[in-house]
Amino acid sequence: MTGFLQKAYFSLIGLFLSLPIIVVAGVSVNEKQDLAFPPKGFSLGWYGEIFANVEWRNALFASITLAALSAAVALLIALPLAWFLWRRHAPWANIFQLLGVAPFTLPPVITALGLLTFWATTGFYGQPATAVISHAIFFVTLPLVTLSLGFSSIDRSLVEAAATMGADDRTIFRTVVLPLILPYLVSGYAFAFVLSLNEYIVAYMTIGFTMETLPIKIFNALRYGYTPTMASVTVLFVAIAATIFGLVARFGDLPKLLGAMSSKD
């Protein structure tokens, strides 16, 4: 009875979550340039269009570059900070942890507007680098949280043993700490990368008029009517996110990263 109810409820939620994606996937394989569901004919042409059309290709390239760079900068901010908080006893430094989590907690329009006023006031508005930094600040929360989790799971006696053997901080970090937190480092990067790829408002407010990322391109295209290319881009993005999180789950401990305490069943 419980098993049946559980399956029924899971299926219902699953249907709700997958229905839009199913319909969009159906639309993306339409043969002609119209949005029809069930699809009329079958063609993968609209997937080719993402790469063949120079505008879509540029937007895809801009999105991936922005996501890759900003996730890297986010990691550069989060790693030393998380390490310092783990290694040193300095309660006041927790304020930076709080600052790192704040942009992600507030409604995104606030961070976006703050950055827009800042870039406009300092005269850098519209330059691609501003988007990289803006995204890095906006998503620094993700590597910060995964890395804090990673550091807290390190057995301090291992580090102590290395110190007793005469290793200095730098050596300990390279030979003991880094290998242990590597999965958390990678997943922090992955989270920041995927979310940055999909982010709209921060990118729009910082570089929206000089450069188009894919979400901006889709939104701008929505005004002129719908094309199956938008559907194929959507499916592509769902696939990218699922693949990356699937890999994180395959090589890391996803339930633990998301807050489950034990790593055993």
Added chain:
Amino acid sequence: MRREAPQKLTDYGPLFFPAGMLIVFFVVPFATMIAVSFFRRDPSGFYTPDFVFDNYARFLSLFFGKVLGFSLFLAVTVAICCVVLAVPFTYLLSRAKRRTQVLWLVALLSILSLSEVIIGFAWSTLFSRTAGITNLLVMLGVMDQPVALNPSFGAVLTAMTYQALPYTVLVLYPALVRLDPTLTEAARTLGASPIKSFFTVVVPALRNTIVATLIMVFIFALGSYLLPQILGRPQHWTLSVLITDQAIYQSNMPFAAAMAVFLVLVTLGLVALTVIAGRKGEAA
């Protein structure tokens, strides 16, 4: 290894870059935004430095009062829908096999990370006349003709619930997965049905978690700015939409900043409530 207090200046070394970045690119922009909210709008350019309360005064009009009221109402409704759907789901998920859990977590993360633009596009397709869900209903013989279901309040609500549901599950997940299973086992041994033990044991034990989750989802939903634009009519626009509109299309940065500062105050008040709810939860 004990955590030692930093002694030499070089001990602070690792902190320099992160602290610098966060101060320059988060604290300073935030302060700039607050300052700008008191500036005067300059029709020829962006704004001129000043110290006026006009922007806040303008916000206190009937029109913006209505928008704020609608934004809060929409966010509350989304939060309630999400929590009602997510609590039983997350509870079942936290008791499921690890493999099942991982699969669902991957799916939920993938949807959570989807751009609002993409979610908006997907639902507007689903609600459209040509490619929408009503075509399926026609095929099944339930309906005579396909119809368009958006723009409408229902469309906005559905899409926002869709967007916030994975977030809700992931916020609830840690608390539910750590919930002591012996609690429900005890109830079951005493003869309670699974559903009864869920409502009499699990839900009361999680009361504070549920309150905190409601508030967090509320804040999350308050941040939605594209779905009301794509799927709703202008009367369904939220404060976030108006902020963007003022900043980008009306070039009225001071007014946009004033609204944003106001939104921050509302959000911070709610975060404080969450913390208080969490404290009570620990004490209980």
